[in-house]
Amino acid sequence: xxxxVIRIRNLHKRFGDLxxxxxxxxxxxxxxxxxxxxxxxxxxxxxxxxxxxMEMPSDGTIELDGKxxxxxxxxxxxxxxxxxxxxxxxxxxxxxxMVFQQFNLFPHMTVLENVMEGLITVKRTPKGxxxxxxxxxxxxxxxxxxxxxxxxxxSGGQQQRVAIARALAMDPEVLLFDEPTSSLDPELVGxxxxxxxxxxxxxxxxxxxxxxxxxxYHFADRVVFIADGIVYExxxxxxxxxHPTKERTQAFxxxxxxxxx
Amino acid sequence: xxxxxxxxxxxxSFPLLLRGLxxxxxxxxxxxxxGLSLGFAVSLARVSSRxxxxxxxxxxVEIFRNTPVLVQLIWFYYAFPIVxxxxxxxxxxxxxxxxxxxxAYCAEIFRGGIVSIARGQWEGAKAIGMTRAMxxxxxxxxxxxxxxxxxFTNRGIELAKVTSLASLLAVNELMYQGRxxxxxxxxxxxxxxxxxxxxxxxxxxxxxxxxxxERRLAARD
Ligand SMILES: Nc1ncnc2c1ncn2[C@@H]1O[C@H](COP(=O)(O)OP(=O)(O)OP(=O)(O)O)[C@@H](O)[C@H]1O
Ligand SMILES: [Mg+2]
Numbered sequence: 001x002x003x004x005v006i007r008i009r010n011l012h013k014r015f016g017d018l019x020x021x022x023x024x025x026x027x028x029x030x031x032x033x034x035x036x037x038x039x040x041x042x043x044x045x046x047x048x049x050x051x052x053x054m055e056m057p058s059d060g061t062i063e064l065d066g067k068x069x070x071x072x073x074x075x076x077x078x079x080x081x082x083x084x085x086x087x088x089x090x091x092x093x094x095x096x097x098m099v100f101q102q103f104n105l106f107p108h109m110t111v112l113e114n115v116m117e118g119l120i121t122v123k124r125t126p127k128g129x130x131x132x133x134x135x136x137x138x139x140x141x142x143x144x145x146x147x148x149x150x151x152x153x154x155s156g157g158q159q160q161r162v163a164i165a166r167a168l169a170m171d172p173e174v175l176l177f178d179e180p181t182s183s184l185d186p187e188l189v190g191x192x193x194x195x196x197x198x199x200x201x202x203x204x205x206x207x208x209x210x211x212x213x214x215x216x217y218h219f220a221d222r223v224v225f226i227a228d229g230i231v232y233e234x235x236x237x238x239x240x241x242x243h244p245t246k247e248r249t250q251a252f253x254x255x256x257x258x259x260x261x
Numbered sequence: 262x263x264x265x266x267x268x269x270x271x272x273x274s275f276p277l278l279l280r281g282l283x284x285x286x287x288x289x290x291x292x293x294x295x296g297l298s299l300g301f302a303v304s305l306a307r308v309s310s311r312x313x314x315x316x317x318x319x320x321x322v323e324i325f326r327n328t329p330v331l332v333q334l335i336w337f338y339y340a341f342p343i344v345x346x347x348x349x350x351x352x353x354x355x356x357x358x359x360x361x362x363x364x365a366y367c368a369e370i371f372r373g374g375i376v377s378i379a380r381g382q383w384e385g386a387k388a389i390g391m392t393r394a395m396x397x398x399x400x401x402x403x404x405x406x407x408x409x410x411x412x413f414t415n416r417g418i419e420l421a422k423v424t425s426l427a428s429l430l431a432v433n434e435l436m437y438q439g440r441x442x443x444x445x446x447x448x449x450x451x452x453x454x455x456x457x458x459x460x461x462x463x464x465x466x467x468x469x470x471x472x473x474x475e476r477r478l479a480a481r482d
Contacts, residue, residue: 104385
């Protein structure tokens with residue numbers, strides 16, 4: 001098995017006439033933790049969402065475990081978008097999990113059912129095994145006593161932890177986090193960050209889009225600064241966050257007054 | 262007003278009314294069950310981004326919602342056989358038109374429900390590898406059914422009422438039997454009052470449950 005889990009080459013994304021991602025190359029090593037930072041609207045979420053095909057890339061290629069995904073597209077609209085079958089995408093998404101800013105839990109299912117759902121419908125795990133695996137994951141995020149609660153009855157921090165357990169249950173090779181704490185009340189941020197930190201300790205491969213620079217500093221092996229849809233500067237957390245060399249990175253970081261790292 | 266009620270005529274006509282009631286219920290269940298399923302299929306076409314699916318679905322829904330049910334019934338009995346090249350029995354014509362009519366209304370209810378479910382629900386399911394079909398079945402539909410339950414019950418109530426129009430095609434359902442009996446016995450007051458009461462007993466529990474349900478759902482959110 002190769003050392004590189006994901007390799008992105010020349011990724012582009014257009015929404016109609018709006019060119020949002022403009023040629024991103026990125027390599028994610030197994031066990032690596034990458035923090036993606038940048039100004040609002042710079043394309044961070046879009047890049048992340050292309051990695052599990054929540055958005056379809058307009059151009060470029062993505063390799064997962066050395067395997068090039070999709071097949072060459074028919075260049076009917078002049079674009080170079082590759083085509084992907086639904087079954088391939090579903091398979092990829094079980095291997096590249098995602099946690100959203102808005103949790104996106106299923107409100108009509110209990111916490112336990114939320115976490116079991118992917119195991120049962122996608123992985124066809126027998127119910128008993130799914131239940132014990134889901135319970136395990138929920139214990140890991142500290143919610144073993146909320147198994148039968150409905151998401152609507154939980155705090156934002158608890159809901160986000162359920163969402164993390166739901167993603168973990170699929171046993172993904174890579175986990176994507178898109179601003180997992182941005183919609184939380186400040187006092188609930190800590191509990192979610194602690195869970196993410198514990199996953200980092202386990203050696204999971206993770207990409208995290210965040211505005212919490214202090215957390216990014218401690219979390220990340222590598223920080224990627226995005227500006228205008230390109231990787232503008234990248235390096236270790238120290239390189240990018242403490243000693244940025246490029247002008248826009250410096251300008252961006254200067255806006256964060258309390259440097260918590 | 263001097264009127265002597267003849268209760269014996271009610272007892273005498275009861276077996277026939279009961280038989281009519283059975284036909285009414287058959288018509289109702291048939292049109293509602295198939296109308297719901299067909300309506301779901303139409304709503305899928307309706308929310309599709311493909312024009313060749315979407316446009317006919319809109320046409321279908323709008324035609325049935327913007328013409329009188331009575332016209333539809335009569336059209337399917339007298340006009341449709343010409344297109345078809347074969348005669349339809351009154352029951353078949355009535356069942357067909359009521360089913361299609363119900364499906365058009367249900368399609369709109371389903372569509373409203375589906376578009377009201379936040380995009381995040383699709384994304385949450387997608388992110389754990391669920392296909393569109395799985396997501397529809399396990400995540401979207403259960404929420405739509407719950408949210409739209411009052412609207413579906415109202416549709417069921419409305420349908421129970423309009424089955425009485427089938428009497429005009431001589432379908433031997435409750436209303437038809439009532440009219441027949443009242444002209445046989447010359448006792449419209451007794452018989453038609455009983456007919457109305459039977460409809461009430463049939464429909465009221467549905468209305469009552471629907472109203473309670475609506476209040477419960479409203480209280481929950
Ligand atoms: N589905 C979409 N349709 C059209 N435009 C979109 C869509 N998604 C994102 N965009 C646009 O693409 C640009 C980049 O958006 P993106 O969400 O990737 O930025 P971001 O860096 O994550 O910003 P933020 O920090 O505010 O989350 C924005 O201008 C946004 O309006
Ligand atoms: Mg974003």
